[in-house]
Amino acid sequence: MREVKKVVLAYSGGLDTSVILKWLQTTYDCEVVTFTADLGQGEELEPARAKAEAAGIKEIHIEDLREEFVSDYVFPMFRANALYEGQYLLGTSIARPLIAKRQIEIAATTGADAVSHGATGKGNDQIRLELAYYALNPDIHVIAPWREWDLNSRTKLIEFAEKHQIPVAKDKRGEAPFSVDANLLHTSSEGKILEDPAKEPEEYIYSRTVSPEDAPDESEVIEIAFEKGDPIAIDGNELSAAALLTKLNEYGGKHGIGRLDLVENRYIGMKSRGVYETPGGTILLSAHQGMESITLDRGAAHLKDELMPRYAELVYNGFWFSPEREMLQAAIDRSQDHVAGTVKVKLYKGNTTIIGRSSPKSLYSLEHVTFEDDAVYDQKDSEGFIKLNALRLKLLKRQN
Secondary structure, eight states: OOOOSSEEEESSSSSSHHHHHHHHHHHHHOOOOOOEESOOOOOOOEEEEEHHTTTTTEEEEEOOOOHHHIIIIIHHHHTOOOOBBTOOOTTTTGGHHHHHHHHHHHHHHOOOEEEOOOTTTSHHHHHHHHHHHHHTTTTTTEEEEEOOOOOOOHHHHHHHHHTTTTTGGGGGGOOOOOEEEEOOOOOEESSSOOOOSSSSOGGGGOOSSSGGGSSSSOOOOEEEEEEETTTEEEEEEEOOOOHHHHHHHHHHTTTTTTTTEEEEOOOOOOEEEEEEEHHHHHHHHHHHHHHHHHHHHHHHHHHHHHHHHHHHHHHHHHHSSSSHHHHHHHHHHHHHHTEEEEEEEETTTTEEEEEEEOTOOOOOOHHHHOOSSSSSOTTTTHHHHHHHHHHHHHHHHHOO
């Protein structure tokens, strides 16, 4: 076992990371620095500080990263209209590189020679976090307890916690019904009662959205303003990145928007079933696509559509800090120079409908597309266009 002097632990204060904290102290006999990130998960984070202090931790970092998370990670990803396997808005995936970045930065400022996380050896998060660690500090040592220890069940974790006088919440005794990961973009639920993909999720699993059946019977229309592909205002009110996404979450949650029951392909090789709630993100994706529809050239738009699956796969697989993701980001960001204007979105019982879009950069020309008389388009020109495009098809048919 490699000697470790000081390790920065991604710490939530929950059972798993509380056990990991003590395990690191007893197994590696090292100093532990805790790092807890506020990404808008909607939980009080000060109890994590109290738990870390009770464990004898002297260096405790609790940071509000909501604005950085949305402006530097969520919004760049949404410029790409990124969807993994055509459906997943990547809410968990996009949070991991920011957490990893701050861990590496804290390790540098505190003189730590290692970092640690609570991701299991079966999931994607271990890959996402560790690829980011190594991309930012090739010499960092990574401790992944779930790949090292023998505490491979909930029962053993609780026994370890009780042995070392680590508080165990009553709802954590026995088998947890399912695991939850949350941030300002989404809530993800996996495992236990959700492991059978044939069974419909119970309503109590959803925490961020009302059921579409219970949503208001009256629709609601909001107007979202964009500048260079990013949303900047709702109904004329300019908001910071995090505040804007928070407001969209309120609208989406109220109208039952953004629920997804998905069986996806993990990077590590297995299929998993997840239930996601991304209310604000679902509205934002629809609005951004509406904005692009009148401001993005056909060639650029279609090329973006081709690049998107590759971009989404890179984010899902943990390659945020890779040269290929940065190359794609540069191309995507260039495409957004003229994606500006306003989009009207109707929200109703789980659905988002674009009902209007306008832009000073609009490429939509009523003169050209009108069914009435016009002075800018000669319909006879299309005959030669069609014949040239049909030439190879005619030659092929004659040969056959």
